[in-house]
Amino acid sequence: MNKKSILHLFILLFALFSLSLTTMAQSDFKNPVIRGFNPDPSICRVGDDYYLITSSFEYFPGLPIFHSKDLVNWKQIGHCLTRESQLPLHNAKASEGLFAPTIRYHDGVFYAICTNVSDGGNFYCTATDPAGEWSDPIWVDIESIDPEIFWDDDGTSYFVTQGGEGIRLNKIDLATGEIVGEDHLVWGGIGGRFPEAPHLYKKDDYYYLMLGEGGTEYMHGATIGRSRNLFGPYESCPLNPILTHANRRGQSNPIQAVGHADLIQAHDGSWWMVFLGFRVLHQWAYWHVLGRETFLAPVDWPKNGWPQVNGNGTVDLDMQVATLPLVPVPSEPVRTDFNDNKLGLEWKYIRNPISDNYSLTEKKGFMRISATPTSLNEAKPLSAILRRQTEHNFSATTLLELSSKTDNEEAGITVLQNNSHHYDLYLRKNGSKYVAELRAKIGSLGYVVAQKEFNSNRVVLEIRGTPYTYSFYAKEADSKKEFEHLGGLDTRYLSKEVAGGFTGVMIGLYTTSNGKPTKAKAYFDWFDYVAQE
């Protein structure tokens, strides 16, 4: 073989090796793809851009919007509801407010469809840029939840919802939100509890209707039916439930409650499913604290056939499957230094915030939060900013400067499932000194677990999480001393199984005067969040 042939052979072998590396790099991903409390995912595609929305309940802003180029790496780009005129949450108790949303793209317009169960009911907003701004809601007068809009081939638009016995279809005038014509109950699924989360797809001359069934806990699953006629009758898929862990195959899976799914055809023609599930902990009992998260699975959907999810309808934390070409997104910085004049998208308020209670400019480089009489135990707008706990193993640390005159005023850091289940590490005045206290609130049980006296109003507070324990530490900010360990509390009592509801543990920076008039202020210099997958 002459030199030229050897060179060509080398170039060919190198090209094949590079291609194999690229392919190898696209052959696995970790679930959940959006970590921490992000339930009821819905997805749409524009070209090779993917957009996803999740439910947000009593938290403000509402309906986070995420973007991806590969379905695996997601970055939040905004929220749909950022104004009180869009999102009244004054009446929202824990796990009320915004239930399951849908995001769709039609004729150049994005639609976010959802239900505010605490004020107004069903609505949709529109945008040409999914990062926002989004329009004010167009309210839809229909009693139901889990809405979506489906456009038929003739352009007719339908409002699809979960209503009582099953899934309802109503023609809708999208200019006004008016429901027109008769109400159609089209399919109730395969007989599971709570048929809900409907999503309609037109493929190969069939209408496919996918549901969540079994309830959004351990019996959850996704089922699908199809019909040549939009109004049915729908034939059940012989593989149903096409996704579930409520069976022998899924019973020991560390992911449970999979269901509430949405299907998407990728820009390369492959089919995928996003859905909710939760990462379960187990010590005799089962529980979860992170809330329902967003997961991804590949779908094999042959022409005129039925969709098959990940081969057998179950999924894993480590998915050994070929992905789209991966396009990583920048990871979140550990430190929030509060030097910017607005908070990052990961930060939320509970219900509609009182804007005067927050300032990033009053003391440059600090987040200033003014106390109000509302305590952590009340279903009211708490003076707090919160972010999701996204992993079982994490640390959350903050430097706090408390400006306070009385011992009923406090400020600190909390791990909060809801207003009746939270663990709080805070500083308050104690005569001429200060005291750091660790307090547990578990339903009707509440007590101060430990105290540590300090001379300074500047402290560093830290929570370290593991799957079974939250541990709490404090130290004076300007001393060389090590952290004082105040105690460890079970994660189990902040779980959904104990606290109930639909959200997940949030890590909050807060202040309150516990029911009395106050002028106290909390200045947070920085916040560090380190999470280990």
Ligand code: 6LW
């Ligand atoms: C949502 C319903 C559900 O509206 O839980 O997972 C409700 N399923 O579809 C709140 O997330």
